[in-house]
Amino acid sequence: MSILIDQVSKQFGNFRALDSVSLNVKEGSLVALLGPSGSGKSTLLRMIAGLEELDAGAIFINGQDLTHVDVRKRNIGFVFQHYALFKHLTLRQNIAFGLQIRKRSPAEVKKRVDTLLEIVQLEGLGNRYPSQISGGQRQRVALARALAVEPEVLLLDEPFGALDAKVRKELRAWLRCLHNEFHITTVFVTHDQEEAMEVSDEVVVMNRGRIEQVGTAQQIYEHPATPFVMGFIGAVNELPGNACLFGDNGLGQMDCKCFVRPHDIEVHIYPDGTTTSACIERIIHLGWEIQAELILEDGQSVTAHLTRDQFAQHSLQPGHKVFIRPKYTKSFPIQEQIQEQLCIA
Amino acid sequence: MATVTTREFLHAVQLTAIVAGISVPINGVFGLCAAWVIARNKFRGRALLLSILDLPFAVSSVVVGLMMILVYGNNGWLGSVLKASDFKVIFALPGIVLATAFITMPFVAREVIPVLEEAGSEQEEAARSLGANDFQIFWRVILPNIRWGLLYGLLLTNARAMGEFGAISVVSGNIVGRTHTLPLLVEQAYKNYETQAAFGSAVILALLAVITLIFKEILEHKTGVKPEKH
Helix, strand or coil, rough: CCEEEEEEEEEEEEEEEEEEEEEEEEEEEEEECCCCCCCCHHHHHHHCEEEEEECCCEEEECCCCCCCCCHHHCCCEECCCCCCCCCCCCHHHHHHHHHCCCCHHHHHHHHHHHHHHHCCCCCCCCCCHHHHHHHHHHHHHHHHHHHCCCEEEEECCCCEEEEHHHHHHHHCCCCCCCHHHCCEEEEEEEEEHHHHHCCEEEEEEECEEEEEHHHHHHHHHHHCCHHHHHCCCCCEEEEEECCCHHHHCCCCCCEEEEEECCCHHHEEECCCCEEEEEEEEEEEEEEEEEEEEECCCCCCCEEEEECCHHHHCCCCCCCCEEEEECHHHHHHHHHHHHHHHHCCC | CCCCCCCHHHHHHHHHHHHHHHHHHHHHHHHHHHHHHHHHHCCCHHHHHHHHHHHHHHHCCCHHHHHHHHHHHCCCCCCHHHHCCCCCCCCHHHHHHHHHHHHHCCHHHHHHHHHHHHHHHHHHHHHHHCCCCCCHHHHHHHHHHHHHHHHHHHHHHHHHHHHHCCHHHHHHHCCCCCCCHHHHHHHHHCCCCCHHHHHHHHHHHHHHHHHHHHHHHHHHHHHHCCCCCC
C-alpha cells in the first residue's frame, strides 16, 4: 500500500520535530528514513503508525485519509528498537497476540504461528520466553508478531540499533530477502548510512525536522542535493572555496563551501603543475585502505584515502612532502548555509 | 473497667477484617490509577504529587486522627453537613475506614510505580499497534507485568490496615464492642491487667503479620526466580 505524507508538522515545546514534511512512499517499496538523532525520523515513523499525534498536515495510506484514525484501525505492523516483546508470554503467545485480539480460531492461530516461526527461522523455540533468547532472535520474534496480523504497511524503528555488528549485518540481509519475498510496503528508521544504503530501495535523508533529499543510495552518494547530505553520507573533507587545494580550478571563491571525498584525492610524490603540495601529518591503517592526514600550505587539513598498493609503492611516512590533486569536488554556495542557520535561530 | 469478653473479641476481629476488606480494594484501585498517572505522564507538579502520596508516611498517625476530627467532627468543617444528613463518620465505621485508607494510601502506588517505569510504555504501544483496546491492554499486558508489585503492595496495605492504631484510637472513640479493632482491644486489655486477653489477641495479630510475611517472602522469591533480562 502506498503512503502519502502531506505537509506534516510537529512541535514538542520549543523544539520543532517536523517542519512541513511531505513524502510519497510507493507501494511495495522499502524506504529508509536516515538522519542524525533529533532529525525527526522516528517522530515521522510514529506518525505514520498513529502512535504520535500531528499538529498539522495529513497522512494517507492507500489513498485513504488516516490522519486521525487510531493506530488500532490502521492495519500497520510496528517493530520497536528494544523489541517490546511481552515478557510474560512465550514466543508463540507473543506472535499469536494480534490474532487472538482479532478472535481468529485456535486452529488458524496455530497454523499461522507455525508458518511465522518458520519464516523467522525459530522453529522449536516457540515455547521459550523472550528472556531466554538472544537479541537477534527477539527482534525476529518482534517482526513475526508484527507480520502475523498481515499488515498493509510495515514500520521499523531502528530495528537493528540494539544489536551487535555481526548480528546486525545478518539481519539486514535477512530483512532484504524477506521484503523481496513478501513485498509489504516497508519504512524503517536508521542513523546508520551503510544500513540505509544496503537495505533500502530509496533513502530519505532527514535533518532538523526536514527532508534534505530523497533518492536511491547511488543518487544520494553521487549527487547530494545539500551540503548536509554531502557531509552526512560517507567521509568528506569540507574546505572553504578559496583553499589552495583548488588552485585555479575556477572554484577559488570565498562564497563557496567545497567538499572532496577522501578517495577522490590523488596523491603523487612529484608535482606536475596541477597539483598542490601538502605534508603528511599522520598515517592510519584501516585494514583495507590507508588514511593519510595531510596539511596544506595554507594550514587546512585534508584526509586522503590510499589503496594498500599505492601506499607500499610510494613508501610514505609522516613528515614526507606529497603533491595532491582533487579528482572530483562538489561546491555549494555559502548563502544556503547562512539561510539554514537563520532558520534555526 | 469492664473485662474483655469473647463477644467483644470476636467483634473486634470482625471489625478489623471489615476495615481491611474495604480499605485494601479502595487503595488497590486508587494506587493503580495514581501509579499509572505518575509513571506514564510527565507533567508539572509530578514531584509534588509524589510528595503528597508519601504524606501518610511522614505524618504521625495520631495527627491524622486529629485532622479527621477537625474535618468531620461535630464542630469540624463538614460537621454541620454530616449532622444534618444524620451520617456518622467520627466514632463510627466510616471514620475508621477513612483513617485506615488514608494511612495505607502510599503502599500500592509506591510498589507499582517503579515496576511500571521499568516496563516502559513500548509493550503497551506494541499491543495497541496489534489492535488491542485499552481494556485488553490492561488485562493482557499491563496487569501481568505489574502483578507481583501490585500483590506486594496490597499485602503491605493489608498488614498496615490490620495493625493501624494511632489514627483509629482517635477517630473510633474506643467504644468497646462497637468501634474496637484488634489493636485497640489489645491495648485496652493490657491496660486493664487482663494479661491473658491482651496476649491472646496480640498472638492473633502477630499471626496475621507472620502469614503476611510468609506471603511476602513467597512473592519476593517468585519475582527473584524469574529475572527479567533486557
